[in-house]
Amino acid sequence: MIYQAILLYILGITSATIVQDCGSVGTIVTVVIEDCELPPCLVTRPNNYDVNITFTPANEVTGLRTEIDAYIGGIHFPWPGPGGCNLIVEGSCPLQTSGQYKYHAAMPVLAEYPALSAVVSWIVIDQDGRQQVCVAFPITIV
Numbered sequence: 001m002i003y004q005a006i007l008l009y010i011l012g013i014t015s016a017t018i019v020q021d022c023g024s025v026g027t028i029v030t031v032v033i034e035d036c037e038l039p040p041c042l043v044t045r046p047n048n049y050d051v052n053i054t055f056t057p058a059n060e061v062t063g064l065r066t067e068i069d070a071y072i073g074g075i076h077f078p079w080p081g082p083g084g085c086n087l088i089v090e091g092s093c094p095l096q097t098s099g100q101y102k103y104h105a106a107m108p109v110l111a112e113y114p115a116l117s118a119v120v121s122w123i124v125i126d127q128d129g130r131q132q133v134c135v136a137f138p139i140t141i142v
């Protein structure tokens with residue numbers, strides 16, 4: 001595991017982040033959260049972290065939106081979501097079930113956020129309300 005991480009580092013390949021699937025209907029190929037292979041992701045303020053998700057949708061997708069939920073101390077807080085089809089950087093809407101698509105968003109961590117731990121659910125929802133992607137990962141704001 002460690003040698004593999006070192007080798008990937010030497011080769012300049014970003015390795016995937018270990019996340020939980022929280023009910024994706026699509027197939028997740030890989031998730032990369034910047035600077036975080038093994039959560040909890042330690043994030044500093046202010047900063048933006050890439051959230052890159054490669055996936056195959058379960059059905060044809062003509063519209064997408066992102067919802068982000070931060071679960072902090074037993075309470076769900078909505079975090080402003082960054083868009084949908086405009087975040088597909090490899091391929092474009094409509095998405096087909098035969099394709100693999102890369103979604104690239106940024107997770108904004110604002111200076112005014114308090115230092116705390118949260119579980120972030122990152123949900124990409126299609127035109128019919130289906131969660132094509134739902135991935136969850138803990139973060140610690142330092």
Ligand SMILES: *[C@@H]1O[C@H](CO)[C@@H](O)[C@H](O)[C@H]1NC(C)=O
Pocket residue numbers: 014032033034035050051052089104
């Ligand atoms: C995320 O994807 C974007 C667009 O393809 C790329 O520029 C960026 O380097 C990726 N970030 C990481 C951490 O891999």
